Amino acid sequence: xxxxxxxxxxxxxxxxxxxxxxxxxxxxxxxxxxxxxxxxxxxxxxxxxxxxxxxxxxxxxxxxxxxxxxxxxxxxxxxxxxxxxxxxxxxxxxxxxxxxxxxxxxxxxxxxxxxxxxxxxxxxxxxxxxxxxxxxxxxxxxxxxxxxxxxxxxxxxxxxxxxxxxxxxxxxxxxxxxxxxxxxxxxxxxxxxxxxxxxxxxxxxxxxxxxxxx
Numbered sequence: 001x002x003x004x005x006x007x008x009x010x011x012x013x014x015x016x017x018x019x020x021x022x023x024x025x026x027x028x029x030x031x032x033x034x035x036x037x038x039x040x041x042x043x044x045x046x047x048x049x050x051x052x053x054x055x056x057x058x059x060x061x062x063x064x065x066x067x068x069x070x071x072x073x074x075x076x077x078x079x080x081x082x083x084x085x086x087x088x089x090x091x092x093x094x095x096x097x098x099x100x101x102x103x104x105x106x107x108x109x110x111x112x113x114x115x116x117x118x119x120x121x122x123x124x125x126x127x128x129x130x131x132x133x134x135x136x137x138x139x140x141x142x143x144x145x146x147x148x149x150x151x152x153x154x155x156x157x158x159x160x161x162x163x164x165x166x167x168x169x170x171x172x173x174x175x176x177x178x179x180x181x182x183x184x185x186x187x188x189x190x191x192x193x194x195x196x197x198x199x200x201x202x203x204x205x206x207x208x209x210x211x212x213x214x
Contacts, residue, residue, distance in 0.1 A: 015188020
């Protein structure tokens with residue numbers, strides 16, 4: 001890539017920039033327990049998240065239980081997410097470096113938009129981003145390209161000058177659907193081989209490697 005070619009970088013959140021699986025697990029555990037259901041294990045929770053909680057609870061519990069499960073999950077998650085979420089290694093340095101280079105940054109995540117913004121505020125990093133787009137902010141979640149399209153609109157950057165960085169096959173599909181180049185990083189719950197098979201533009205070993213491309 002030519003120097004200064006890329007003007008905007010959109011990032012997934014869970015598994016790419018943060019680890020919030022413990023908070024998600026606690027939310028699931030609370031919802032299932034309150035509904036009189038045997039709770040999922042931590043490993044099972046990690047495997048089922050990714051498409052947004054509406055979709056996940058619909059698939060797991062059926063349409064009639066979605067609203068109740070969402071309400072219980074969000075109540076518990078609100079209580080525990082700050083102390084049970086951590087930045088992944090080198091994330092803050094990478095984002096601050098890119099921001100300092102004049103690259104506009106955004107988030108596109110299937111996590112509820114409100115929680116996503118509160119997490120970044122908690123870490124004092126919300127001002128690095130032009131926009132943080134999450135579940136509930138657009139009609140359709142990833143892999144539909146609407147989140148990325150909204151982010152590019154807010155950043156004022158064309159898709160040819162934008163990249164999307166994520167840790168899942170869903171993220172790779174989303175970037176392709178939006179017509180942007182995708183950088184995959186194996187820091188979430190998807191193994192490297194599965195990411196490679198989804199054919200991202202660039203397969204990173206770790207997030208700091210991104211800096212050599214931008």
